[in-house]
Amino acid sequence: MEQAEIGLIGLGVMGANLSLNIAEKGNKIAVFNRTPEVTKKFYADAGELQGQIIPCETLEQFVASIRPPRPIIIMIKAGDPVDQQMELLKPYLSNGDIMIDAGNANFRDTMRRFDNLKDSGLTFIGMGVSGGEEGARHGPSIMVGGTEESWKRVEKVLTSISAKFHGEPCVAWLGENGAGHFVKTIHNGIEYADMQMIAEIYGILRDGLGMSASEIGEVFGRWNAGRLNSYLIEISEKVLKATDPISGKPMVDVIVDAAGQKGTGKWSVIEAQNMGVAATAIEAAVAGRVLSSQRTERLAAEKLFGLPKASKPQDGMAFLADLENALLAAKIGAYAQGFAVMAAASKEFNWNLPMPIIAKIWRDGCIIRSQFLDEITSAFTKDPDVPNLIVTPAFADMVKETDGALRRIVSYATMSGLPVPALASALSYFDAYRRGRGTANLIQAQRDFFGAHGFDRLDGVDKHHGPWGSGLATLA
Ligand code: 6PG
Numbered sequence: 001m002e003q004a005e006i007g008l009i010g011l012g013v014m015g016a017n018l019s020l021n022i023a024e025k026g027n028k029i030a031v032f033n034r035t036p037e038v039t040k041k042f043y044a045d046a047g048e049l050q051g052q053i054i055p056c057e058t059l060e061q062f063v064a065s066i067r068p069p070r071p072i073i074i075m076i077k078a079g080d081p082v083d084q085q086m087e088l089l090k091p092y093l094s095n096g097d098i099m100i101d102a103g104n105a106n107f108r109d110t111m112r113r114f115d116n117l118k119d120s121g122l123t124f125i126g127m128g129v130s131g132g133e134e135g136a137r138h139g140p141s142i143m144v145g146g147t148e149e150s151w152k153r154v155e156k157v158l159t160s161i162s163a164k165f166h167g168e169p170c171v172a173w174l175g176e177n178g179a180g181h182f183v184k185t186i187h188n189g190i191e192y193a194d195m196q197m198i199a200e201i202y203g204i205l206r207d208g209l210g211m212s213a214s215e216i217g218e219v220f221g222r223w224n225a226g227r228l229n230s231y232l233i234e235i236s237e238k239v240l241k242a243t244d245p246i247s248g249k250p251m252v253d254v255i256v257d258a259a260g261q262k263g264t265g266k267w268s269v270i271e272a273q274n275m276g277v278a279a280t281a282i283e284a285a286v287a288g289r290v291l292s293s294q295r296t297e298r299l300a301a302e303k304l305f306g307l308p309k310a311s312k313p314q315d316g317m318a319f320l321a322d323l324e325n326a327l328l329a330a331k332i333g334a335y336a337q338g339f340a341v342m343a344a345a346s347k348e349f350n351w352n353l354p355m356p357i358i359a360k361i362w363r364d365g366c367i368i369r370s371q372f373l374d375e376i377t378s379a380f381t382k383d384p385d386v387p388n389l390i391v392t393p394a395f396a397d398m399v400k401e402t403d404g405a406l407r408r409i410v411s412y413a414t415m416s417g418l419p420v421p422a423l424a425s426a427l428s429y430f431d432a433y434r435r436g437r438g439t440a441n442l443i444q445a446q447r448d449f450f451g452a453h454g455f456d457r458l459d460g461v462d463k464h465h466g467p468w469g470s471g472l473a474t475l476a
Pocket of ligand 1: 104129130131132188191260261262263264265366367
């Protein structure tokens with residue numbers, strides 16, 4: 001029997017959809033699930049794709065069905081289960097075989113797994129896959145980290161299954177070891193910020209302007225035809241217009257306002273901090289989810305403090321235009337932060353992350369796909385080493401055009417008691433970034449006062465302590 005080009009372990013929703021996608025694109029695939037009934041059902045339901053699928057009941061049979069060197073995708077719950085699965089698999093593998101973790105792994109685990117296999121003859125790919133169920137089935141965005149040799153072995157299959165933006169595949173090899181999973185983590189951090197900002201705008205429209213869910217859906221629908229065109233705005237319109245079949249109310253009005261999270265947003269923030277990069281909009285988005293989940297406390301606090309009355313803006317049309325521009329301006333801040341974190345990590349881990357290519361493969365297939373990412377691609381293609389997206393000519397023009405709107409919207413929301421942590425963080429980030437003379441001179445003076453930590457002087461004079469009069473920090 002013809003051997004499979006690739007294997008996949010874990011026929012949950014993502015694994016099953018990815019397998020069908022692989023089979024449909026003309027690649028033979030061997031599949032295995034630890035519960036054989038799941039494999040049998042998957043195969044039985046595969047219809048005309050059955051000819052491309054080799055269902056396996058044992059790991060031995062599974063491994064033997066794949067053409068060496070064998071690429072094996074592991075699509076199971078992130079964390080310990082991946083290590084356990086790898087251990088079970090190892091005895092059947094031989095030189096050159098590639099274990100590929102396609103889950104949302106912490107890139108530090110990926111680096112550990114990659115390093116542990118060094119000198120074993122086996123290798124490891126950490127592969128970020130974005131696009132949810134639908135993406136996995138019909139074309140995800142795929143971020144690959146591993147050796148270049150192992151990438152060459154999987155390039156053809158992954159290219160065939162990836163999303164395509166105007167014919168260009170949304171898959172790329174991004175560097176060694178943890179590069180792919182790191183980039184996927186930052187993708188998710190940006191995703192968190194994007195979603196939080198859209199939710200904050202929704203809050204202004206709902207609680208400030210008193211609009212209904214479907215009216216807000218209409219607004220998002222219009223925006224989706226403009227510069228905010230993106231998958232997240234598109235689905236926001238759809239969910240806002242959906243009706244709950246049980247109560248007959250708008251669906252969003254019956255959903256509890258407490259957001260879940262699985263960890264990638266938090267990892268983005270932790271790594272930004274580790275790398276010494278300000279990612280304030282992403283931080284605000286993660287904190288926003290945390291606060292949202294403290295619903296009982298929030299309800300009690302509302303009883304205690306009440307809510308400020310939101311004023312209705314006088315010119316509704318101008319206000320809506322401001323909201324659209326404010327979202328664009330804030331989004332630029334969040335993406336600039338995400339790319340800055342990746343630039344810092346690239347240096348730290350010697351990955352040489354290709355910024356224009358990352359933007360390119362996010363243009364389709366993934367959750368943050370958008371028109372906007374095509375513009376980021378052009379900006380980074382023109383200037384791949386720019387220190388911050390905000391200062392590229394195209395984005396600088398956009399910021400100059402829209403920051404006034406963001407300022408007015410954040411002011412309005414603040415005066416109305418409507419929380420806009422991500423929008424406000426993006427604005428403050430911009431204000432801090434573009435101010436040549438900041439206020440940290442006072443912080444330096446305080447640090448020197450209580451701890452003799454020293455400071456640099458603007459005039460370059462070689463004196464590094466203030467005249468504070470304490471024994472610790474005399475003028476030196
Ligand atoms: C994607 C998504 C996907 C998943 C996240 C959601 O790119 O396809 O990001 O990976 O939806 O895990 O994460 P939270 O549960 O943390 O919101």
